[in-house]
Amino acid sequence: MSKPPKILDWFLDACCPDSRPDLKGNFLELYDDRLRERGRSFANRKLLRDTFSIIPLKFIVKEERHTPVPMFKTNLKIARRILLKNRMYTAINIIGLSVSLAICVLIALFIQDELSFDQHFQDGDKVYRIAGNYSQGGADRVTSAQTTYLIKPLIEKDVDGLEAITRADFTADLVTINGDKQYQERAMVFADSTFFDVFRIPFLKGDVATALDRPENVVVDRTTAIKYFGTDDVLGKTVALRGKQFMITGVFEPLPGNTHFQCSIVFPISGIKQWYPDWVLTNASGTSLYTYIRTKENFSAAGFEAAVSKQIAARWGWEGSGAPKYFVQPLTSIHLESNLQGEAGVNGSKSTVYIFAVTAIVIFILACINYINLTTAASFQRGKEVGIKKVLGSTTRMQLSQFQTESFIVATIAVTIAVILARLAIPVFNELSGKTLGFNPFIDPLVGIGLLVVLILVGAVAGISPAFVLLRTTTIGMLYDKLALRSIKSYLRSGLIVFQFSISITLITCTLIVMDQISFIRKRDLGIDPESVVLIPLQTPEIASKLELIKTEMTRVPSVLGVSASGNKVTERVGGWRQYKTDPAQKDVINCASTAVSYDFFETMKATMADGRAFSKEYSTDLLTGYVLNESAVKFLGMEDPVGKNLQGTTFTGSEWFRRDGQVIGVVKDFHFASLHDKVQPVIFYLASAQTESCSWLEVRILSGDMPKTIESLKKVWANVAGSRPFEFEFMDEAVAAHYQAEDRFLKVFTTFSVLSIMLGGLGLFGLTAFAAKRRTKEIGIRRVMGASTATLIKVLSADFLKLVLVANIIGWPIASYFMNQWMTNFAYHAPMPVWVFIGTGIGVLVIAFLCVLYHSLKVSRTSPVRSLRSE
Amino acid sequence: MSSRNNLGEFEEIVMLTIGVLGENAYGLAIKEHIESRLNRVVSMGALHTGLYRLEEKGYLKSKLGKATNVRGGKPKRFFIVTNGGQKALKKAMEDRQQLWKDIPEGVFKLFPSQS
Numbered sequence: 001m002s003k004p005p006k007i008l009d010w011f012l013d014a015c016c017p018d019s020r021p022d023l024k025g026n027f028l029e030l031y032d033d034r035l036r037e038r039g040r041s042f043a044n045r046k047l048l049r050d051t052f053s054i055i056p057l058k059f060i061v062k063e064e065r066h067t068p069v070p071m072f073k074t075n076l077k078i079a080r081r082i083l084l085k086n087r088m089y090t091a092i093n094i095i096g097l098s099v100s101l102a103i104c105v106l107i108a109l110f111i112q113d114e115l116s117f118d119q120h121f122q123d124g125d126k127v128y129r130i131a132g133n134y135s136q137g138g139a140d141r142v143t144s145a146q147t148t149y150l151i152k153p154l155i156e157k158d159v160d161g162l163e164a165i166t167r168a169d170f171t172a173d174l175v176t177i178n179g180d181k182q183y184q185e186r187a188m189v190f191a192d193s194t195f196f197d198v199f200r201i202p203f204l205k206g207d208v209a210t211a212l213d214r215p216e217n218v219v220v221d222r223t224t225a226i227k228y229f230g231t232d233d234v235l236g237k238t239v240a241l242r243g244k245q246f247m248i249t250g251v252f253e254p255l256p257g258n259t260h261f262q263c264s265i266v267f268p269i270s271g272i273k274q275w276y277p278d279w280v281l282t283n284a285s286g287t288s289l290y291t292y293i294r295t296k297e298n299f300s301a302a303g304f305e306a307a308v309s310k311q312i313a314a315r316w317g318w319e320g321s322g323a324p325k326y327f328v329q330p331l332t333s334i335h336l337e338s339n340l341q342g343e344a345g346v347n348g349s350k351s352t353v354y355i356f357a358v359t360a361i362v363i364f365i366l367a368c369i370n371y372i373n374l375t376t377a378a379s380f381q382r383g384k385e386v387g388i389k390k391v392l393g394s395t396t397r398m399q400l401s402q403f404q405t406e407s408f409i410v411a412t413i414a415v416t417i418a419v420i421l422a423r424l425a426i427p428v429f430n431e432l433s434g435k436t437l438g439f440n441p442f443i444d445p446l447v448g449i450g451l452l453v454v455l456i457l458v459g460a461v462a463g464i465s466p467a468f469v470l471l472r473t474t475t476i477g478m479l480y481d482k483l484a485l486r487s488i489k490s491y492l493r494s495g496l497i498v499f500q501f502s503i504s505i506t507l508i509t510c511t512l513i514v515m516d517q518i519s520f521i522r523k524r525d526l527g528i529d530p531e532s533v534v535l536i537p538l539q540t541p542e543i544a545s546k547l548e549l550i551k552t553e554m555t556r557v558p559s560v561l562g563v564s565a566s567g568n569k570v571t572e573r574v575g576g577w578r579q580y581k582t583d584p585a586q587k588d589v590i591n592c593a594s595t596a597v598s599y600d601f602f603e604t605m606k607a608t609m610a611d612g613r614a615f616s617k618e619y620s621t622d623l624l625t626g627y628v629l630n631e632s633a634v635k636f637l638g639m640e641d642p643v644g645k646n647l648q649g650t651t652f653t654g655s656e657w658f659r660r661d662g663q664v665i666g667v668v669k670d671f672h673f674a675s676l677h678d679k680v681q682p683v684i685f686y687l688a689s690a691q692t693e694s695c696s697w698l699e700v701r702i703l704s705g706d707m708p709k710t711i712e713s714l715k716k717v718w719a720n721v722a723g724s725r726p727f728e729f730e731f732m733d734e735a736v737a738a739h740y741q742a743e744d745r746f747l748k749v750f751t752t753f754s755v756l757s758i759m760l761g762g763l764g765l766f767g768l769t770a771f772a773a774k775r776r777t778k779e780i781g782i783r784r785v786m787g788a789s790t791a792t793l794i795k796v797l798s799a800d801f802l803k804l805v806l807v808a809n810i811i812g813w814p815i816a817s818y819f820m821n822q823w824m825t826n827f828a829y830h831a832p833m834p835v836w837v838f839i840g841t842g843i844g845v846l847v848i849a850f851l852c853v854l855y856h857s858l859k860v861s862r863t864s865p866v867r868s869l870r871s872e
Numbered sequence: 873m874s875s876r877n878n879l880g881e882f883e884e885i886v887m888l889t890i891g892v893l894g895e896n897a898y899g900l901a902i903k904e905h906i907e908s909r910l911n912r913v914v915s916m917g918a919l920h921t922g923l924y925r926l927e928e929k930g931y932l933k934s935k936l937g938k939a940t941n942v943r944g945g946k947p948k949r950f951f952i953v954t955n956g957g958q959k960a961l962k963k964a965m966e967d968r969q970q971l972w973k974d975i976p977e978g979v980f981k982l983f984p985s986q987s
Contacts, residue, residue, distance in 0.1 A: 003944070022936060023920060025946025026899040030916075032942070053917025061924055 004031050004047055012051050017061040023054070075405040082382075082406060089378050092767045093371055094414050096760050100367035101418035101454065103756065106429050107360040108447050109437045114348045117258045117335035122200040126163070126299070128328040130291040130308075131340055135322050145340040146287035147326065149280050151308075152192065154315060159307045161299045164197035167269060169289035170261050170344050174724060176240040177228045184726055185224075187262035190269050190289070196252075198294045205235050206250030215271035218246035221254040224264045239265075246271065257436055260335045261290075261344040277541070284316055285324050287342060293328070301328050346434075359753055362503055364454075366757055369496045370764035371458065372465050375407070376493065377771040379466035400464060407463025411455045419451070432748055497765070497804045498811065504761045505812030505845055506819070507754035512837040513820045514747050518740060520831035526736070527671025527680075528570070529606040532707075533732035534714065535569065536698040543722045544694045547598070551698075553717040559703040559710040562604035565695035567596040567688065570605065571735040573674040574683050576693065581648040582637055592633060593681055594649070596688035596695060602628070602668055604701050612643035612666030615687050625662030628685040631670045636682035642667060649684070651692040658691040675739030679828040699732070758848060765801060766852040773797060773860040780860050781868035793861035798853040805849045809842040879931075879964045885910065886922050887931060887961055890951050898937070898948040899923065923951065931957030 003009065016024045027050065034043035083090045118124060130151065133143045152167050169190040175183045189195070193212040196203070196219075203211070204222060211219050218239050225234045225248070238245045246267060255263055273281070280288045295304075308326045313319045329338050336350050386399060426439055439447070538544040547565055554563045568574050579589035602614040610631055615622045627647050634642050642664045651658045670680040688695045702710045711729065718727040737744075773780075780793055788796075817833065824830045879887070889905050890897040902923075903914050926932040937948040953961070 020920075020924075020949075021946045022899065022949035025943035025948060026903075026920075027916065028944040028946065029900050029942065030903075050916040053915040054920060056917060057920060057924070060921060 002032065002035055004028070005044060008044060008047055008051070012047070015051050015055050015058060017057055020057075020061060023057075027051070072405075075402050076409075078402060079406040079409055083409065086378055088770060089374055089767050090410065092763050093374055093410050094417065096367045096370045096763050097411070097414035097458070098417035098421060099756065100363045100760065101414060101451070102421035102425060103753075104360045104364050104454075105418060105422040105439065105447055105451070106425060107356045108450060109426075109439055109444075110429075110433055110435065111353055111356055111360075112446060113258055113435055113437055114336060114353050117348070118260055118332050120256055120258070121331065123294075124331050126295050127198055127331040128293050128295060128299075128301075129331060129334060129338075130293060130326050131329055131338070132287065133325040133327070134285050134287065135324070143340050144287045144342045145338065145344065146289060146342045147291045148284055148286045148324075149276070149288055150282075150284050151291050151326070154311050155308055158311055159304065161295050161304055162293050163296050164194045164294040165291065166192040166194040166198045166293075167289050167291050168195065168261070169269070170263070173241060174726065175228075175265065179240070181228075182724070183227070185265055187264040189261075189263045189266045190272050191266050192269050195266060198292045201252045201255065204232060204251045204253060206248075208250065211250035212266065212268040214249075215268055216244075216246055217249040217268055217271070219250040219252060219266045220248060221252050221264045223254045225251050241267065241272070242275065244271070258335075260347065284318070290344060292331070304328060356749075359749075363753065363756065363760075366500055366503060366760045368458065368462060369500050370760055370767075371410075371462050373493055373496055373764055374767045374771075375403075375462065376466040377768055379403070381771070381774070403466060404460060404463040408455070408459035411458040411462075414458075415451050415455050432745070493768075494804055497768075497801070498808045500757075500761045500764065501805050501808030501845065501849070502811040502815070504754065504757040505809055505841055506816045507750065507757050508845065509812065509816035509837055509841045510820055510823075511747065511750045511754045512841065513816070513834065514743065514750065514823070516834050516837065517824065517827065517831050518743050518747060521676045521740065521827070521829065522737075524676060524829065527607060527669055530571075530732040530736045532702050532704045533604075534698075534700045534702060534711070534729050535571070535732050535735060536700065536714070536718070536727075536729045537569075538565070538694075538696050538698060539722070539725055539728070541694065543725065544696060546721050547688075547695055547698075550717065550721050551598070553721070554698075554700055554714060557710065557713040557717065559706065559713070561701040561703065562600055563701075564601040564604040564699050565598040565688070566601055566697050566699065567693045567695050568673070569697045569735075570673060570699060571732060571739070573678070574681060576652075578652065578684070579650050580637065580684065582639055582645070584646075584648055590637060592636060592684050594684045594686065596651075596692040597685050598688055598695055601685070601699070604699050605671070606701075607671050608669045610667045610669045612664070614666055614668070615685075619665070621663075622665065623687050623689055624660070624691070626665045626687060627662050628666045628668055629664055630668050630680070630683050630685075632680050633682035633684050634667055639664070647684075649686075651686070653691065653693060660686070660691065662686070675736075676829050677739070677827050758845065762848055762852045765849055766855070769797065769801065769853045769856040772800070773856040777860060777863070777868040780863075781865035784861070784865040785869070790858070790861045794854065794857045797857040797860065798850060801853050802846060802849060805846055806842075809845070813838050813842075879960055882918070883922055883926055883931075884961065884964055886919070887926065887953050887957055890932070890953055891961075895950070897951045902951070926957070927951075930954060931960055 004012070012024060012027055016027075027047065030050070031043050031047050034046055121127060129145065130147050131143065131145050132147050133141050135141050147167075149167065152165055156162070156165055167190075171188050171190060172184065172186045173188055175185045175188075177183070191212070195212060196208045206219070211217060218241075220228070220234070220239075222232045225232045228234070228239070229237060232251055234248050234251060237248050239248060240246070276288075280286060305325075305327050309323070312323055312326075316323075318324075334347065336348050336353065339347060339349065389399060389402075422439055426437060430437055538547065538550075543550075551563045551565065554560055567576065574593040574595050576594055577591050578594040580592055581589055597615070599615050599617055602609065612628075614628065615626055619626070627649070629637070629639075629642060637647075639645060643666060645664050647662055647664050649660045649662065651660050668685070672680060673683065674681070686692060700714060714729070715727045718725075776797070780797075783793060783796070817838075820833065824833075885906060886902060889902050889909075892909075893901055893905060899920060903916070903919050906912065906914050906919075923932065923934075927934055931954060932951050933954050934949045934951045937950055939945055939947040
């Protein structure tokens with residue numbers, strides 16, 4: 001009896017109605033006859049043609065459809081028995097699935113929140129922020145989110161396409177209620193009367209159209225109204241700011257947290273304008289506040305930007321490379337896409353969202369792989385069950401529904417636990433991400449539906465996979481347990497294990513490299529000593545003018561070692577650019593970042609002089625002519641042996657320019673103003689005087705012991721000088737650390753994920769060895785009888801898995817090193833890529849994998865061979 | 873419509889062949905018998921469609937035989953003509969004879985003397 005070719009046989013099967021086995025028999029008999037009489041190719045050809053002729057039968061013969069409903073109870077019963085029988089495997093599956101699902105839920109909430117920023121404004125798609133690209137004297141242009149006070153009058157009337165335009169100055173200040181109660185208001189806005197035309201925030205009280213029309217009006221949100229007066233019925237009440245009275249003319253709904261700025265009290269700019277320094281009101285290239293516009297239909301960003309440039313050329317006579325270039329940013333894109341200087345708050349970033357999304361998917365895939373691997377492995381023990389059912393006449397569908405029932409039960413339990421876990425973990429997650437997320441799967445439709453989809457996916461799809469392996473085997477084979485022997489080498493399973501461990505290894509390697517780099521940066525010598533230094537902002541020009549007094553008073557505090565001041569916060573990049581000539585005959589000026597400092601600045605900061613000396617009161621000329629350069633500036637200006645050389649420069653008070661012909665009196669060793677993401681900037685220092693900008697930051701070096709007491713003393717000094725202004729301060733080492741906040745967060749998140757991934761991998765491996773060991777009980781028994789030692793047996797059982805982990809290493813390393821090379825470009829100073837990390841991860845993961853395998857290997861190899869060989 | 877009760881020409885032949893073959897009337901045997909005896913080609917599709925249709929109409933009855941090692945382990949399905957089927961065959965035959973009888977003398981020149 002010869003058989004037709006496989007493909008024809010398959011085609012024939014596909015065309016024959018299932019309920020007519022005799023039909024196929026006829027075909028095969030005919031095939032056999034033809035083969036004998038006319039040869040194979042004739043028989044094949046005829047068979048193909050005949051098969052075509054029975055296709056209509058498929059539609060004529062009515063198949064008996066089997067309804068699975070009556071089996072449901074049986075399925076459940078068997079599922080319960082099976083799940084309870086393999087308790088360990090059920091637990092591993094549920095733990096793996098639920099933990100990874102909980103993580104996915106948290107990430108989904110995070111992403112949802114990130115994407116929801118500024119989406120809540122009515123008609124918000126027509127709102128844009130104007131940002132500018134300015135030439136501030138440096139080699140590079142500066143792109144800032146802020147604009148000048150003058151941009152509104154410039155374009156308001158003469159540029160088309162605008163429905164409303166408003167300036168907004170997000171600030172913080174002290175508000176006085178009833179003459180005695182004071183509140184430090186952090187979400188204060190100075191804005192034009194058109195603010196609520198641009199941002200359509202619903203009003204609870206008062207008239208939106210006229211609320212900010214008069215200079216003595218003010219608008220608050222409900223929360224603030226209740227904070228001030230205990231009620232939201234506050235129209236007509238007064239609020240004092242810097243001694244001036246404002247009358248509340250409106251109460252609005254508080255803005256949700258997913259807004260890129262904060263706003264709880266809005267003062268009209270017309271009412272506070274007198275407090276702005278002159279340069280804010282007159283400097284056309286200044287960056288002092290934000291400008292938002294609401295546009296009409298058919299707004300063209302390019303057309304608008306061109307029109308603004310044209311206005312600048314026409315009205316301010318400013319053209320070419322020096323002129324500011326303004327551009328617009330859609331309101332809804334600001335939070336995720338804009339990362340300019342002077343942003344109103346800490347923005348998110350698209351890459352973070354992508355990284356999170358990818359991680360969530362990867363973690364979910366890892367859990368699913370575990371699930372599929374374990375379920376498939378477990379199903380090999382069920383060959384007999386499936387075989388007997390088949391013999392008793394159950395159809396493929398019935399068998400599938402059995403496996404799916406089990407999957408659904410596991411998935412339902414896992415989803416339930418995941419929801420509980422997510423709810424428990426939310427406070428911790430909020431702390432980590434700096435958000436205020438809440439989670440209720442019944443109210444939150446997106447996540448709720450997502451979980452439902454997962455449930456169906458896991459239940460239906462993952463449940464089918466083991467069934468396919470089983471159902472493809474012949475009944476006889478299954479009953480003889482041949483399946484187990486055949487399945488030892490499952491390429492799919494090996495592939496999945498390799499994939500899983502590659503991901504774990506990549507994640508762990510990345511985490512270790514990030515850790516290494518961050519500690520490298522932390523340990524790197526900044527050139528100055530940030531420990532035990534308090535930074536105090538001199539909040540207003542009045543306070544800054546009393547600098548000498550504050551310095552003297554503070555120096556008197558016993559635990560204070562030194563006090564100095566600077567125009568620039570020492571932990572931030574220097575932003576002031578001034579023009580210099582090293583030789584009066586030189587034609588072109590050189591722009592260099594510059595900052596004013598007080599006497600004792602270098603001493604207080606513990607910076608080292610490389611050459612010459614620091615500023616000193618003993619040299620009266622220092623005040624108006626002395627310059628100190630850092631080493632980078634010396635290189636930048638191209639000076640050789642600079643001490644004593646002339647340097648012609650300029651200074652700017654904020655409103656007036658001065659020429660400053662002086663000498664270089666010293667060179668200070670390079671130290672880091674900003675983070676180590678950037679190279680040390682060339683900086684020129686001069687003493688603060690009437691001809692320079694004033695100092696705006698105090699640096700106080702204190703004794704490291706008893707900080708609270710010292711701070712208390714400093715606060716007293718401050719209160720004497722600054723009056724009601726609250727005392728604000730930060731520690732310099734914390735300000736330095738803040739530069740690496742993003743990396744810290746990254747690190748925390750990735751540590752969590754890599755621990756989780758290796759945990760999932762380990763759990764999976766643990767489960768798989770359990771089954772492998774069970775399946776090979778007899779083999780192990782025979783080996784023991786033949787005299788194998790426990791060590792040999794462990795080797796036999798673990799070698800298969802450990803080989804896979806080794807392969808995973810080889811895949812994981814290059815991926816990790818690629819990503820980390822990319823990431824390192826964020827830093828100007830890199831730690832060398834540590835080789836030990838790769839090898840360490842490799843060995844570490846191998847050890848973990850080995851430990852997971854060890855337990856069951858030991859257990860099996862210790863079983864008496866009598867027991868394992870006795871059965872059957 | 874009328875085909876519900878009346879037999880088609882091919883159906884008639886199939887049923888008659890089943891009668892001829894007696895106890896050994898299964899799919900392939902029927903096909904081969906028609907092909908050799910009547911010298912016409914019968915496709916597998918047409919034959920089986922016909923068989924299953926007739927069974928549905930109640931003119932045929934079938935019974936699965938024993939599975940053997942030949943035919944790929946598949947059983948044979950043996951057909952017999954039911955009483956209804958026999959009546960239908962008879963009626964078909966009678967209808968035709970009636971019509972033959974009714975043909976007037978001399979119309980069928982080739983067969984001048986029917987009946």
